[in-house]
Amino acid sequence: MSDGSGPRAARGSIEDGTPRSSRLRRLRPRLPAMTLRTRLTLTYAVLFTLGGCVLVLAMTTAFYHEIFRPLPAHEVPSRLDPDHDHIVGLSDQIRDAAASRLLVISLVLLAVVVALSALAGWWVAGRMLRPLAAITAAARRAGDTTLHERLRLPGPDDELKELGDTFDAMLERLDAAFAAQRRFVANASHELRTPLALTRAAVEVTVAKPAVTEAQWRAMAADVADSTERAQHLIAALLVLARSEQRVTDPVEDDLADIAAEALDGIAAAVRARRLRLRVELDPAPVRANVALLGIAAANLLENAVRHNRDGGLLRVATAAAREGEQAVLTVANDGPVLDPRHVGDLFEPFHRGVHTRRGARAQGAPEGSGLGLSIVRAVARAHGGQVTAEARPEGGLTVTLRLPA
Template sequence: MNLPRRAAARLRRPNLTLRGRLTLTYAVLFTVGGSALVLAMTTALYEEIFRPLPASEVPGSLDPDHDNYIGLSDQIRDAAASRLLVIALLLLSVVVALSALVGWWVAGRLLRPIADITAAARRATDATLHERLRLTGPPDELRQLGDTFDEMLERLDRAFDAQRRFVANASHELRTPLALTRAAVEVTLAKPAVTEEQWRTMAADVADATGSAQRLISALLLLARSEQAAADLVEDDLADVAAEALDQVAGRARARGLRLRTDLEPAPLPANVALLGIAVSNLLENAVRYNRDGGLLHVTTGPAGDGTVRLTVVNDGPALDPERVENLFEPFNRGDRTRRRSAPDDLPDGTGLGLSIVRAVARAHTGTATARARAEGGLSVALELPGVRPGHRT
């Protein structure tokens, strides 16, 4: 069985903390170095003491007591060498003990930022994500780790905040079609005698409300999907995607008398074709829905420099506050317009997620989606994505 082996492995390899391992490493290295120093010093001392005298220094004649002197000197040298070895070993033991204590203290000082990071990670909840470590000291590896941890907390804080707003907005938006459905049913059932026409009217109202809820749920699922990193990338052309999306909205654009202008230059890029097609379609549908009758719809594609490609959609419409344009990318944010007052009768109600999906798709492709309010009214939205690199194969 593997249990005895695991138990033996635990006995052979005790679970030491990082601080303990650093201290043990310091002590072992110092012990090995000190032992080598003592051994080398003792060896050199013995070599020097017992080195034979040169021939020129050996006396030509020996006195009768010469052998006694030689024996006594040998004993003195042996005792001195042994004493020196004992003292060296004692000093080495003291130095090793002191080095272990100093190593433990130094390791604690060096690892204090890690302890702070561990404590912050244990405290981290959705209510404490605003806290930051803000480590001080030299820009070493531990400082970089602390800064990276702070950046992670900031991203998590933004994500949790966006999730809370998204859930609140989604709950509010889903409440509307459900309330309309319930009201239509209750009003019809409250009548003492319901005609077939009234039943049909109620069914039509319920179908409309159900369709709105279905479109909203589909948009929510699409937004969740598009917020992930894009996969299954294939080489495509942004101009071709824009041309296909223009064909889809051409009928509604003609019905409103929009002046269509296109400048579709080749813009090859690696992309998830399904997500990219939805993002471009959302841009064009918004440009038609929130345009004025007889207004301008201008679509351009082409290289944007630095290896990127760009799609720009410009439309006419009411003047917008430039400071509030960025809010249009938030889920369910329709600016100063409501769904009922902004969309013409021949267009389906919007979900308020169109531009949110566009930005999510752009980020999934490591690109950007920006908007700018036009002085003459309307909006200019730019979708910028990485293009095909030279020699790239998908």
């Protein structure tokens, strides 16, 4: 007969759907995780203990070997005293007691030294890991409003100093990225608000009139179409910029000269309309890249060179392979107004239109454009692992150089 304890016990172990072993593991107290400082201290203590034990054993063994080794033959007396055996036994007892006492004293001293070494190791580990604590605290404080803070760790140029400098550089890049993002969002909001405001104003002015003629309706429709087209172009440019800032995942082999030639075909009508003096030097420049993005970058460079040129001015386009074929280079130079070399780098910022840039409304006489052309070029260059630079020409205008790894 069965008392039923077995089945009841089995049912009790699974009645809550959890195996008994799992519940027992959850009931066990969890030990706190050891910090790096504690692990270093324990490592120092263990290593010192092992070394001390080896030293004590070696010292005791040598001591035993020296005091218990037999006397040389020439030191043994020829005539033995009647009490010789008693003296030898007493001597053995004295040596045993001395060896045992030496072992006890050595072990006590070893324990004291291990304790002191553990305390010293704890202090040394704290001193060595203090930069890590500072880095951890800075990482916890890091936010979009505290990215301007820097560690600037003092001390020698060791691994921890290098880690702190790397963390400072990362904070600097993040701070610049957040600042650029805030500027971009603010500028994009303003640029998108302008065509919408123009559309709304045109509609409200027309609707508010007591009697609207067909010509007025057509004029309003034209204004709305222009504003809508401007917003559409801006949104398209923003999408291209966002796509350009990603890493290239599907590169193909092509020639930068062919890409530049296609971009030249797109601006041929504008070049003839403004009677520009065109100089083309398209030498072979093999490149492995995303052809679509690179075509947009080349087209933006040429369109900017035409838009910001003067009638009858110079437009020079050249491609070449540099550094023994390791780079493909596209150079675009144009005439135009004299630019301040100190502010040339600002032209690559989103929505920057050179001397026509204004944060309120579009300046009078500013060339048409969204102000994203050179920003897209820079994003495309970075996505391909290259770079783009601009240099103000003394006689006026700009020289932009796009360098891509071949």
